[in-house]
Amino acid sequence: MDTAEIDLVTPVEKAIxxxxxxxxxxxxxxxxxxxxxxxxxxxxxxxxxxxxTDLGIGVRAYKERGLGVAFSQSLELTDxxxxxxxxxxxxxxxxxxxxxxxxxxxxxxxxxxxxCDGEIKALTLEEAGGLAKRMIEAVESVRPGAMYSGxxxxxxxxxYLTTSTGVCVEAEKxxxxxxxxxxxxxxxxxGSSHEYDxxxxxxxxxxxxxxxxxxxxxxxxxGSKRVESGMLPIILTPDSTNTLIVGLMGAISGESAxxxxxxASGCLGKQVAPQILEIDDDGTIPGAIxxxxxxxEGVPRRLARVVSKGxxxxxxxxxxxxxxxxxxxxxHAVRRGYGGYVGAGPTNLRVKPGNSSLDEMIxxxxxxxxxxxxGFFPNMVSGEFSTTIDEGFLIDRGEKRHPVxxxxxxxxxxxxxxxxxxxxxxxxxxxxxxxxxxxxxxxxKLAGK
Amino acid sequence: xxxxxxAVVQRGSEAGASFCEARFxxxxxxxxxxxxxxxxxxxxxxxxxxxxxxxxxxxxxxxxTNLLARQSVETALEDAIGxxxxxxxxxxxxxxxxxxxxxxDTIHHKVKIDPEDISSEEKVKSMLEIEKAxxxxxxxxxxxxxxxxxxxxxxxxxxxxxxxxxxTTPRTYAYCSVISKRGDNMQxxxxxxxxxxxxxxxxxxxxxxxxxxxxxxxxxxxxxQPPPRGTYTIVVDPRVGGLFVHEAFGHNSEGDLVxxxxxxxxxxxxxxxxxxxxxxVDDPTEPKNGxxxxxxxxxxxxxxxxxxKGTLVGFLHSLESAAKIGGEPLGSARAQSHHHPPVxxxxxxxxxxxxxxxxxxxxxxxxxxxxxxxxxxxVETQKGxxxxxxxxxxxxxxxxxxxxxxxxxxxxxxxxxxxxxTAMGNDLRIDMPxxxxxxxxxxxxxxxxxxxxxxxxxxxxxx
Numbered sequence: 001m002d003t004a005e006i007d008l009v010t011p012v013e014k015a016i017x018x019x020x021x022x023x024x025x026x027x028x029x030x031x032x033x034x035x036x037x038x039x040x041x042x043x044x045x046x047x048x049x050x051x052x053t054d055l056g057i058g059v060r061a062y063k064e065r066g067l068g069v070a071f072s073q074s075l076e077l078t079d080x081x082x083x084x085x086x087x088x089x090x091x092x093x094x095x096x097x098x099x100x101x102x103x104x105x106x107x108x109x110x111x112x113x114x115x116c117d118g119e120i121k122a123l124t125l126e127e128a129g130g131l132a133k134r135m136i137e138a139v140e141s142v143r144p145g146a147m148y149s150g151x152x153x154x155x156x157x158x159x160y161l162t163t164s165t166g167v168c169v170e171a172e173k174x175x176x177x178x179x180x181x182x183x184x185x186x187x188x189x190x191g192s193s194h195e196y197d198x199x200x201x202x203x204x205x206x207x208x209x210x211x212x213x214x215x216x217x218x219x220x221x222x223g224s225k226r227v228e229s230g231m232l233p234i235i236l237t238p239d240s241t242n243t244l245i246v247g248l249m250g251a252i253s254g255e256s257a258x259x260x261x262x263x264a265s266g267c268l269g270k271q272v273a274p275q276i277l278e279i280d281d282d283g284t285i286p287g288a289i290x291x292x293x294x295x296x297e298g299v300p301r302r303l304a305r306v307v308s309k310g311x312x313x314x315x316x317x318x319x320x321x322x323x324x325x326x327x328x329x330x331x332h333a334v335r336r337g338y339g340g341y342v343g344a345g346p347t348n349l350r351v352k353p354g355n356s357s358l359d360e361m362i363x364x365x366x367x368x369x370x371x372x373x374x375g376f377f378p379n380m381v382s383g384e385f386s387t388t389i390d391e392g393f394l395i396d397r398g399e400k401r402h403p404v405x406x407x408x409x410x411x412x413x414x415x416x417x418x419x420x421x422x423x424x425x426x427x428x429x430x431x432x433x434x435x436x437x438x439x440x441x442x443x444x445k446l447a448g449k
Numbered sequence: 450x451x452x453x454x455x456a457v458v459q460r461g462s463e464a465g466a467s468f469c470e471a472r473f474x475x476x477x478x479x480x481x482x483x484x485x486x487x488x489x490x491x492x493x494x495x496x497x498x499x500x501x502x503x504x505x506x507x508x509x510x511x512x513x514t515n516l517l518a519r520q521s522v523e524t525a526l527e528d529a530i531g532x533x534x535x536x537x538x539x540x541x542x543x544x545x546x547x548x549x550x551x552x553x554d555t556i557h558h559k560v561k562i563d564p565e566d567i568s569s570e571e572k573v574k575s576m577l578e579i580e581k582a583x584x585x586x587x588x589x590x591x592x593x594x595x596x597x598x599x600x601x602x603x604x605x606x607x608x609x610x611x612x613x614x615x616x617t618t619p620r621t622y623a624y625c626s627v628i629s630k631r632g633d634n635m636q637x638x639x640x641x642x643x644x645x646x647x648x649x650x651x652x653x654x655x656x657x658x659x660x661x662x663x664x665x666x667x668x669x670x671x672x673x674q675p676p677p678r679g680t681y682t683i684v685v686d687p688r689v690g691g692l693f694v695h696e697a698f699g700h701n702s703e704g705d706l707v708x709x710x711x712x713x714x715x716x717x718x719x720x721x722x723x724x725x726x727x728x729x730v731d732d733p734t735e736p737k738n739g740x741x742x743x744x745x746x747x748x749x750x751x752x753x754x755x756x757x758k759g760t761l762v763g764f765l766h767s768l769e770s771a772a773k774i775g776g777e778p779l780g781s782a783r784a785q786s787h788h789h790p791p792v793x794x795x796x797x798x799x800x801x802x803x804x805x806x807x808x809x810x811x812x813x814x815x816x817x818x819x820x821x822x823x824x825x826x827x828v829e830t831q832k833g834x835x836x837x838x839x840x841x842x843x844x845x846x847x848x849x850x851x852x853x854x855x856x857x858x859x860x861x862x863x864x865x866x867x868x869x870x871t872a873m874g875n876d877l878r879i880d881m882p883x884x885x886x887x888x889x890x891x892x893x894x895x896x897x898x899x900x901x902x903x904x905x906x907x908x909x910x911x912x
Contacts, residue, residue: 050532412911
């Protein structure tokens with residue numbers, strides 16, 4: 001069966017009809033299907049061509065503020081019926097959640113353009129294989145002889161959400177991603193790195209550039225050395241900045257943030273960084289990877305000025321977390337597929353460019369670390385982190401020297417934010433939505449030899 | 450279902466596939482979430498579908514669908530064949546597999562108490578009691594979370610060797626985490642249990658050793674210090690040792706990463722890769738969370754010796770990796786669901802025991818760090834660099850545990866670290882039931898170790 005013919009509306013409407021007569025306080029039903037061709041790269045090149053057809057339906061049922069959730073990977077009406085009965089039975093058994101105040105009603109959102117790309121929708125495995133080949137050939141043009149891991153994956157998805165409060169939203173979307181990690185060897189020495197990109201439309205992707213950058217980054221990793229422990233400035237390039245920003249966004253999103261369970265729970269309205277730091281979250285950018293007219297509860301997405309002049313202006317809410325603190329949802333509900341659970345989180349994150357440049361940051365650093373790939377994922381409760389600089393370089397007398405290995409950085413996330421020194425004017429745009437510049441942190445504690 | 454799968458395999462072979470495999474997957478799960486004394490959410494789900502894999506023209510093709518009608522599964526076969534043909538002309542990794550002995554069998558793992566026989570009300574009541582023990586431990590306890598999950602996984606594998614296997618595996622899990630608070634200082638503690646088992650897992654929980662223990666950890670961590678930074682001798686408990694063996698060496702021994710040029714030990718078979726004290730085994734026959742009888746290619750699972758007294762003696766194999774690097778497949782290929790092709794995975798991985806007591810492992814350490822409880826880890830296999838995040842630690846001074854430490858992570862280079870193992874305890878415990886992520890797939894695994902000592906490990910921290 002051509003998956004484009006799959007009917008999501010009938011099973012959802014059937015479920016809604018049945019749920020309406022079951023004495024529930026609230027409920028929603030979400031059905032989705034997707035088609036995902038992908039190419040797996042391993043060893044000498046392309047290893048496998050894959051095609052996935054996925055569909056399912058999820059039900060959230062509320063009875064006296066207790067929540068029952070159920071899902072099934074079948075849209076057959078008998079399976080849908082079984083699924084909703086499970087959700088309802090569970091809702092009756094669950095205990096009242098004192099924080100739950102209801103689910104959102106309908107609101108009209110502006111349409112967001114360019115979220116579904118015809119080229120991706122029609123992409124064949126043969127074409128996907130050609131894109132993977134282009135990436136590998138670009139690596140080989142820099143230096144042949146690498147061994148690989150990676151892949152190219154595309155997806156077309158369609159979802160349909162209906163709620164007891166009158167929300168009825170249907171959306172379709174495409175996405176494509178590419179990742180390649182070449183590894184070169186010279187005796188015991190290893191030069192290995194990776195490059196990636198993802199987008200809504202094929203036209204946004206440059207597979208040759210991804211391969212070329214991956215090869216160049218891998219070759220730069222030869223001759224890595226350990227460096228001494230100490231306190232040094234660290235410069236995060238955009239891929240490391242990404243994790244710094246996402247770490248804070250996670251801590252100011254949803255119920256954990258408002259229930260006082262994250263290191264940033266007390267940061268609303270407080271200055272956490274120098275005034276040069278500005279972070280926007282915007283799920284309404286046309287053609288951007290994390291855009292959509294509506295969030296996971298059917299609430300219109302909107303621009304949120306999250307950090308302005310270094311001060312946290314808002315948390316990112318779904319209706320549940322917003323209800324706890326008596327504010328309106330910010331349209332940041334996240335529904336990951338048809339599993340039934342709804343959380344909260346950021347969409348397209350954009351850090352405002354600064355006045356410096358990466359070259360200037362390096363040039364003015366007497367001794368420090370350039371972190372090209374490091375994940376600043378904190379303990380979300382305490383805010384403390386201890387992480388490996390997976391890829392980075394020693395900076396000595398204003399110049400990038402050798403790659404580092406076996407080097408760790410530790411500290412507290414809010415300490416990192418307080419110590420932001422410079423932000424670059426150039427940066428990396430990902431998926432036409434996210435923008436991350438390079439950021440220089442005044443000092444960080446490093447553990448080495 | 451077997452009839453349908455066998456028919457698809459037959460049709461794939463007739464269409465020119467030199468190998469064809471059809472795999473049905475079904476996973477039924479139920480869960481309960483308790484938060485601060487409230488059974489806030491109950492949930493359930495069913496994953497179900499078929500994955501078809503072929504070799505056509507020397508290349509792999511794979512397709513999967515949730516639609517179980519014969520026509521849909523045959524469409525998946527056509528997609529898999531079409532996929533393999535579509536990459537035939539592209540530069541790549543040829544598909545080869547060893548000839549496998551056909552296996553025909555049906556396995557149902559038995560449990561003492563079938564979770565289906567226990568009502569949801571009873572399960573909620575038990576979880577609330579477990580949660581209460583944590584909540585009432587101290588007024589420093591800010592939040593408590595207890596979750597319960599039961600999973601019943603059924604896998605049917607048919608392939609063109611004539612294999613036809615059905616295996617049904619129940620697993621049961623309970624998890625407790627606690628947030629403690631004093632002023633601005635907040636810490637967490639957690640405990641978990643899980644195995645290929647039924648509701649007896651829950652019946653066996655003693656709150657003092659489970660939820661109260663999680664609460665006690667969270668509260669005591671309020672007084673713990675950040676760890677010192679630098680290179681230290683470390684002593685690890687069985688959970689940290691399990692995380693270490695899984696991340697640092699286990700992934701490097703996976704055959705697909707070996708032939709794919711992604712492992713630092715690909716050319717070291719028969720060579721010394723660790724100290725004489727080190728023996729590493731992956732054993733799917735152990736009655737732990739990574740237990741199975743047949744892997745998802747239908748190969749009967751046996752114990753896999755990887756390192757014997759410091760010498761590399763084996764890799765973990767799929768049918769493909771065994772053909773490409775030589776070796777016998779002992780059942781290491783598993784897939785998360787019908788949407789994923791089988792890849793080489795660990796099962797229950799552990800360091801074999803030595804002959805020292807915990808006190809003897811500690812006693813020669815003048816200044817070091819003792820690490821306890823695993824959180825998460827990752828490895829860059831191609832470089833051999835690993836990172837492990839642990840729950841808590843203690844400073845070791847002259848063989849004694851002194852300052853309590855929090856937020857500890859370690860980093861090292863696998864081969865250096867394994868050569869620097871200088872003491873191995875006699876108290877092996879496999880007690881790290883969880884999921885391992887690889888190639889976008891999660892998989893049930895377990896890991897363990899005795900207490901052991903390693904020199905020259907980097908500790909990251911704020912001090």
